Amino acid sequence: MKIVIIDYGAGNIQSIMFAIKRLGYKAVLSNDAEEIKNADKVIFPGVGEASSAMAKLKATGLDKVIPTLKQPVLGICLGMQLMCHSSEEGSTEGLGIFDLDVVKFSNKVKVPQIGWNQISNLKSELFTNIAEKSYIYLVHSFYAPIGPETIASSEYEVNYSAALQKGNFYGVQFHPEKSSDVGSEILKNFLTLI
């Protein structure tokens, strides 16, 4: 199975590579459109500030490629946010895969949310064998609200989308590569999707 992690200069690549290796799979890093199109599974990572990450993605031209992919694609953290319609962080447009606008938590809560929280209302094969209220690890100040594409929610000041799905496109706000056994199981569920 060919697993490609998109390399656009804004991703927490190593920890994801290591988490995939721990599951017995090998992933390659690439920013080559043809290699990404021909992959069996694609992971779209992301850490940092949304507008600069989007600029880096546009510099590779992959902003035009990702929305056309037909195989399972998993956006992680900022990767999921960039798959949305827009983000308030740097007032950037997103890829428009998920029809949601990413917004900032208010100053009523400490941001970024850094640490463990629980996920609920789990839908989708991405959460096979994952119990309601399982703990996952997050680092974020912005979030995607609840919408029709929400397949898991979490609570931090507001109830927000911890995961999204639209067809072959999946996104998780949390870091499965940093979420211990639950995160490994979710990554394994993604990697074994048909």
Ligand SMILES: NC(=O)CC[C@H](N)C(=O)O
């Ligand atoms: N860990 C991150 O890169 C966070 C993504 C985004 N900048 C946010 O604060 O929500």
